[in-house]
Amino acid sequence: MMEKVASYPDSLTEKKFHYCPGCTHGIVHRLVAEIMDEMGIKEETIGVAPVGCSVLAYDYFDCDMHEASHGRAPAVATGIKRVHPDKMVFTYQGDGDLASIGTAEIVHAANRGENITTVFINNAIYGMTGGQMAPTTLEGQKTTTSPYGRNLKEAGNPIRMTEMLSVLDGPAFIARVSVHDPKHIRQAKKALRKAFRLQKEGKGFTMIEVLSTCPTNWGIKPQESLEWLEEYMMPVYPLDVYKDIEEVE
Amino acid sequence: MAEKQLMKGNEVIGEAAIRAGCRYFFGYPITPQNDIPAYMARELPKYDGVFLQAESEVAASNMVYGAAGAGARVLTSSSSPGISLKAEGISYIAGAELPCVIVNIMRGGPGLGSIQPSQSDYFQATKGMAHGDFHLIVYAPSNVQELADLTFKAFNVADQYRTPVMVIGDGMLGQMMEPVEFMEPIDPDELPKKEWATDGAKGREKNVINSLALDPRDLEILNERLQDKYKEIKAQEVMYDEYKMEDAEMAVVAYGTSARIATKAIDMAREAGIKAGLFRPITLYPFPEQELAATTEKIEQYLTVEMSAGQMLEDVRLAVEGRRPIEFYGRMGGMVPETDAILNKLQEMRGE
Amino acid sequence: MNEEVIMAGFGGQGVMSIGQLLAYSGMKAKLEVSWMPSYGPEMRGGTANCTVIVASEKIPSPLTTHPNSVIVMNLPSQTKFVPKVKEQGLVVKNSSLIDEKIERDDLTIIEVPANEIAEELGNTRVANMVMLGAYIAEKEIIDLDIVKNSLANVLPERHHGLIPLNEKALDRGYNLVKEPASV
Ligand SMILES: Cc1ncc(C[n+]2csc(CCOP(=O)(O)OP(=O)(O)O)c2C)c(N)n1
Ligand code: SF4
Ligand SMILES: [Mg+2]
Numbered sequence: 077m078m079e080k081v082a083s084y085p086d087s088l089t090e091k092k093f094h095y096c097p098g099c100t101h102g103i104v105h106r107l108v109a110e111i112m113d114e115m116g117i118k119e120e121t122i123g124v125a126p127v128g129c130s131v132l133a134y135d136y137f138d139c140d141m142h143e144a145s146h147g148r149a150p151a152v153a154t155g156i157k158r159v160h161p162d163k164m165v166f167t168y169q170g171d172g173d174l175a176s177i178g179t180a181e182i183v184h185a186a187n188r189g190e191n192i193t194t195v196f197i198n199n200a201i202y203g204m205t206g207g208q209m210a211p212t213t214l215e216g217q218k219t220t221t222s223p224y225g226r227n228l229k230e231a232g233n234p235i236r237m238t239e240m241l242s243v244l245d246g247p248a249f250i251a252r253v254s255v256h257d258p259k260h261i262r263q264a265k266k267a268l269r270k271a272f273r274l275q276k277e278g279k280g281f282t283m284i285e286v287l288s289t290c291p292t293n294w295g296i297k298p299q300e301s302l303e304w305l306e307e308y309m310m311p312v313y314p315l316d317v318y319k320d321i322e323e324v325e
Numbered sequence: 326m327a328e329k330q331l332m333k334g335n336e337v338i339g340e341a342a343i344r345a346g347c348r349y350f351f352g353y354p355i356t357p358q359n360d361i362p363a364y365m366a367r368e369l370p371k372y373d374g375v376f377l378q379a380e381s382e383v384a385a386s387n388m389v390y391g392a393a394g395a396g397a398r399v400l401t402s403s404s405s406p407g408i409s410l411k412a413e414g415i416s417y418i419a420g421a422e423l424p425c426v427i428v429n430i431m432r433g434g435p436g437l438g439s440i441q442p443s444q445s446d447y448f449q450a451t452k453g454m455a456h457g458d459f460h461l462i463v464y465a466p467s468n469v470q471e472l473a474d475l476t477f478k479a480f481n482v483a484d485q486y487r488t489p490v491m492v493i494g495d496g497m498l499g500q501m502m503e504p505v506e507f508m509e510p511i512d513p514d515e516l517p518k519k520e521w522a523t524d525g526a527k528g529r530e531k532n533v534i535n536s537l538a539l540d541p542r543d544l545e546i547l548n549e550r551l552q553d554k555y556k557e558i559k560a561q562e563v564m565y566d567e568y569k570m571e572d573a574e575m576a577v578v579a580y581g582t583s584a585r586i587a588t589k590a591i592d593m594a595r596e597a598g599i600k601a602g603l604f605r606p607i608t609l610y611p612f613p614e615q616e617l618a619a620t621t622e623k624i625e626q627y628l629t630v631e632m633s634a635g636q637m638l639e640d641v642r643l644a645v646e647g648r649r650p651i652e653f654y655g656r657m658g659g660m661v662p663e664t665d666a667i668l669n670k671l672q673e674m675r676g677e
Numbered sequence: 678m679n680e681e682v683i684m685a686g687f688g689g690q691g692v693m694s695i696g697q698l699l700a701y702s703g704m705k706a707k708l709e710v711s712w713m714p715s716y717g718p719e720m721r722g723g724t725a726n727c728t729v730i731v732a733s734e735k736i737p738s739p740l741t742t743h744p745n746s747v748i749v750m751n752l753p754s755q756t757k758f759v760p761k762v763k764e765q766g767l768v769v770k771n772s773s774l775i776d777e778k779i780e781r782d783d784l785t786i787i788e789v790p791a792n793e794i795a796e797e798l799g800n801t802r803v804a805n806m807v808m809l810g811a812y813i814a815e816k817e818i819i820d821l822d823i824v825k826n827s828l829a830n831v832l833p834e835r836h837h838g839l840i841p842l843n844e845k846a847l848d849r850g851y852n853l854v855k856e857p858a859s860v
Contacts, residue, residue, distance in 0.1 A: 127437060145406065145437065147381065177353065177381035208354040208362070209378055220363040221354065221378050224370070231378070331701050331710070331830070357716060440716070501739050502697065502712035504704045588737035663742050 085109035087118045089138045098298020100288040101130050101197060103255045107265045108166070108195060109137065111272050121164040122156050124149040128170035129203040129290075147178025150185035153192045164275060166193040171212040172202045175237050182237070182283075189246030189280035193271045196237065199288040200309060207293030211235040214312055219293070234312050238285045242318035248280035250319040254287040254310065256302040267317070279321060287313055329506055334469050335499040338428055338492065339364030341476035342400045346513035347426070348374035349399040351388035353381055353407060356440045357496035358430035361402040382407040386414025386427075393423040394534035396522030398480050398513060402428035404496075405446050406437060415489055416455035420536030420547070424483035426476070427461070427491045430499040433659030441659025442496035442582060447636035450493050451610040458548055460555055461491045462562060463609040465580040469503035475607070477508045482562065484516075486554055493609065495632065497582045497661065555611075564607035565616055569595065573602030575671060576620060578641050579630040580606050583662060587630050590667035597668070599675055609637070617644040626674050627651040630667055632660070678708075678733045680818055681741040683758050684808075685726035686750025686771075691805035694831060695748070696727035698809065701827040702819045703731040711739040724753050731818055746816065748808050750791070752777060759784075769812045771804065787811055787854060794849050800839075803846035810850025821851055 087109035093102045112118045118139050125133040127146035134141035144152040149167035157165045174182050174196050185192065201219060202208040209222040212234050216225040242250045249271050253264035264286060271282035287309050289301040296304060332340070339361050342350075350365040362378065369376045379385035385401050392399040403411060408429045418425055431446045433439035450463045462482060464475040472494065479490040523532050538544035568588055570576065575594075579587040584605040594601040604620060606613050627649055629638045635653045645651055654670045656662045682699070684692040696712050703710035714727040728744070730736050746767040749755040752775050759768055759779055767785045773792035789811045791804035813821055825847060828840050 131437070143437065172354070179380060202354050205354040205356050205359055208359065211380070220359070221366040221376070223363070223367045329704060331697070331704050331712070496716065497713065497739070500714055500716050502700060503739075504710060586738045586740065592737060661740060664738065665742060 085113050087112035087138050088136055091135050093136065094132060095129065096290075096292045098289060098291040098301055099129070099203075100199075100255045100286075103261060104195060104197060104264075104286050104288065105130075105133065105136055107255075107261070107268055108168070110265065111269050112137075112139065114269070115272060115276070117164050117272070117276070120162075121166065122160070124153045124156070124165070124167040126167070126169040126173040127204070128173050128197075130168055130170065130197065131204065133168050147173050147176070148181055149173065149178065150181040150190065150192070150194065154185055154188075154190050157190060157192050161191070164193075164272065165191075166195060166272075166275075168195045169197065170203065171196070171198045171200065171210045172208075175211045175235050183241070183244075186241045186281045186283065187244045187246045189248070191275055191278055191280055192282075193275050194281075194283040195268070196283055196285040197288045198237075198285055198309075198313065199290040200234075201290050201293045203290045203293055207290075212313075214308055236313065238283070238313075238318050241283060246281050247283065247319050248274045248321045249282040249317075250284075251317040252285040252287070252313060252315050254305065254315055256287070256289070256305045260315075263315075274321075285313070287315075329504040331502050332469065332505050333360055333500065333502050334472050334494065335360035335430065336364045337469050337473045337505050338402065338476050338499075339368060340507060341473040342426065342480070343368060343372060343374070344507055344510040345398065345477045345480035346511040346516055347398040347400045347480060348372055348513055349392045349397045350374070350376050350401065351379050351385040351392070351399070352401050352403060353379050353385050355404045355407045357432060357442075357499050358402050358404045358428065360499070361428065361430075365400075382410035383413055386411035387417075389425050389427075390414050390418050390421070390423065393418060393425040394421065394523050396519040396524050398424075398426075398484070398516070400426050400428070402430065404430045404432050404440075405434050405443070408446065408449065412455035415461070416457050416459065417536050418489045419459035419461070419551070420457060421534050422487040422551075423489070423534065424480075424487050425489050426479045426483055427489060428476070429491060429493045431493065431495045433657070439659040440496065442498075442632060442661060443657070443659050444495060444581060444583060444632040445634070445636065445657065446493070447609065447631070447633060450491055451612070451640075459551060460558075460610050461489050462486070462558060462611070463491045463493055464564075465493050465607060465609050466498065467581050467584045467605065469498070469501065469505050471607075472498060473505050473507055484519075486558060488554065488558075493581070495582050496659075559611040562608060563611050563613045563616065565613035566603075566605045566607055568603035568605070570602035570604065570620065572600055573624060574600040575626045575628065575674065576602050576604050576624045577628045577630055577667070577671075578604045578606070578617065578637070580609060580637065583630045583632055586662055586664055587667055590664045590671065593664060593668045594671045597672065599671055601671055606637070612640045612644070614640070614644045617641065618646065621645055621648045624649060628667075628670060628674060629653050630662060631655045632662065633657060678731075678818060680731045680746065680816065681728065681744045682730075682746040682748065682812070683726055683728050683741070683744045683761075684748040684750075685724060685754030685758055686805075688725045690725075690750045691802065692725055692748070692750060693727050695805045695809040696729045698824060698827055698831045699729050699731065699819070701830050702824045703729075705823050705827055706819050708733060708819075709736050711736050713739040724751070724757075726754065726758070746812065748812055749775065750805070750808065751775065755779065767812075767815060769808055769815070771808060773804070785815070787815055789850060789853060791850070794853075795846060798842060798845055798849065800842060803839075803843055806843050806846035807850035807853075810847035810852075811854050812850075813847070814851040814854035821847060
């Protein structure tokens with residue numbers, strides 16, 4: 077299966093990614109940048125970078141970028157969007173950022189139907205800080221703070237943010253995608269494009285959860301991490317569209 | 326005493342806490358203190374203790390509030406941005422007069438800052454942790470052995486005064502390895518029972534853990550009690566150390582990592598014929614005010630060295646009260662002062 | 678005696694481990710020791726280094742601006758740390774990976790083909806031990822036997838099976854300095 081090699085997106089800077097080999101953060105950056113190119117919105121977009129491995133996203137996206145403290149990106153994005161309702165605003169957040177310390181902010185941004193797009197990178201771990209348990213960590217998965225494997229009785233269950241948020245009335249579009257092979261990458265891009273389009277049309281909150289890899293902290297090789305994602309993460313985090321106002325209308 | 330072990334500062338904190346009878350840890354990951362929660366996650370289950378990774382530092386500090394109120398010896402640790410979030414819980418803990426131990430392994434700020442060692446949370450630790458008129462007792466160890474001893478002591482002192490105690494270090498102290506000997510472990514079941522704790526009002530009047538007092542006079546009475554406690558702490562708990570101060574004409578005032586670097590600069594200064602010494606506060610609160618003031622009899626010039634823009638400097642000025650000139654040398658943002666630079670500064674002050 | 682040494686290389690070359698091994702050995706030899714690593718995510722695939730101080734008296738600072746010695750496992754480390762070495766100091770250099778000459782002529786330079794030797798021993802991961810062996814032989818601050826006896830304290834338990842291999846690697850580095858002819 078040959079992919080057409082797309083040219084380097086205009087919405088990315090020349091700066092080389094610092095991500096580890098086999099990390100899918102880079103793929104998702106590229107997808108978001110391609111969509112910005114295709115929609116011609118680079119000059120009207122403000123991105124909000126999280127605290128996590130993608131903390132330096134402000135160096136990579138060639139649009140206006142805003143830093144947020146850990147977990148607060150949706151609140152920062154809310155502030156930006158309320159000042160510039162006609163601009164495109166997106167947050168890019170990890171699972172520790174969005175599903176742990178930032179649960180309050182994401183729930184309320186979604187519930188307000190805040191007209192922003194959230195790109196949610198679920199890699200089942202805290203990458204940046206060296207591999208601690210995330211709320212999305214799978215049962216039995218070993219991390220530095222679950223050295224005997226995640227025990228559901230003590231540490232709770234892998235959290236499904238996509239399902240949770242999709243029962244709110246505020247969101248316009250919420251889907252879970254993956255980027256572990258070319259077919260899924262194409263589907264991911266389609267979902268991201270729709271989210272950005274709905275924001276452009278003023279339809280409300282959109283979020284795309286992207287299942288991602290962290291070979292470094294999972295302690296496996298890049299290729300194995302793609303397989304691990306498919307074999308272990310996908311059953312716990314099924315891919316689907318969970319909320320789509322266009323289907324209702 | 327037990328055999329010496331070579332251990333990382335952060336892990337030493339965990340071990341010392343367990344030996345002090347601490348069986349509860351609530352925290353949230355942040356560099357450069359991550360080895361503390363990792364150590365507790367690995368070790369506490371062996372003692373039937375509880376390690377819980379909270380959803381945030383706000384939550385972690387409120388879990389500590391609950392566990393401390395329930396009568397346990399409890400630890401939380403973080404690094405600068407995380408301590409800012411813990412401030413809420415810490416204020417409530419101080420208001421409700423509960424004991425707990427908080428570790429801050431400082432990194433460069435403000436904001437997300439850097440993960441490199443820093444001492445820029447001095448103001449926060451000693452003066453402005455959060456809303457309300459309260460203080461923490463603040464220990465500033467400068468080597469791994471002291472880290473063990475002061476963490477252990479922190480739990481006893483916290484219980485004694487029913488007050489939150491902070492152990493403050495920086496990324497360097499947390500990451501470095503040095504030989505360490507630990508205290509004999511305390512069995513938490515043999516600690517005196519906390520009569521005020523919320524452990525079920527079986528056969529007694531109910532206990533309430535609270536920091537609210539709607540009647541301002543009631544709240545003032547609580548505050549008066551807190552102030553009396555701080556007076557007592559100031560009288561009893563000051564700790565400091567001196568190095569080559571006997572015949573010194575110049576004194577460097579520094580704590581923690583800066584003090585260690587300054588020690589080396591002092592040795593070099595002595596070789597160059599400058600009679601320098603070190604005055605090192607070990608408790609940042611209570612600050613060794615009188616002890617430092619007493620040195621003005623002999624010391625002609627002071628140099629405060631910090632990994633900040635000059636925060637402890639203000640306490641040094643208050644203690645010296647204008648009797649002698651005080652200069653400052655500091656690096657910020659996670660930069661560590663170099664011995665040569667401190668030596669140059671001493672020579673410059675000497676007019677050399 | 679006050680020996681300050683920086684060990685540097687790529688993440689994964691094991692510089693942190695030989696640093697800990699030296700510090701542990703120093704402690705066993707009743708000397709004062711400290712071990713201070715560089716840390717943080719910048720080490721992801723980048724360079725790692727640690728500073729070890731072994732002294733007969735209390736160690737004032739765990740950092741050093743001008744080390745007596747450096748052990749450099751790769752070129753970026755040589756470029757960064759060799760200029761900082763004290764005059765007449767020591768450089769132990771991994772000549773398997775570093776071709777570049779050292780410009781300073783006041784230094785003692787020991788070239789150790791550490792990767793080649795480790796490969797001969799069947800495992801390139803012990804190149805670090807070869808380097809440490811050479812350093813121990815040159816410096817003579819701690820007995821090689823103490824270093825060997827400290828391996829079990831420093832290596833994680835799952836690697837204890839590799840202790841004999843590590844000992845061999847230490848020997849090879851050591852003999853390279855002590856009996857250059859026989860190697
Ligand atoms: C208040 C606060 N607490 C903790 C941290 C430390 N911290 C930095 S990134 C991170 C978690 C990152 O994990 P995730 O959001 O899953 O992103 P990933 O690195 O996996 O992409 C944490 C806890 C911080 N910067 N600020
Ligand atoms: S640590 Fe994990 S998430 Fe971070 S860049 Fe590396 S692979 Fe990606
Ligand atoms: Mg993550």
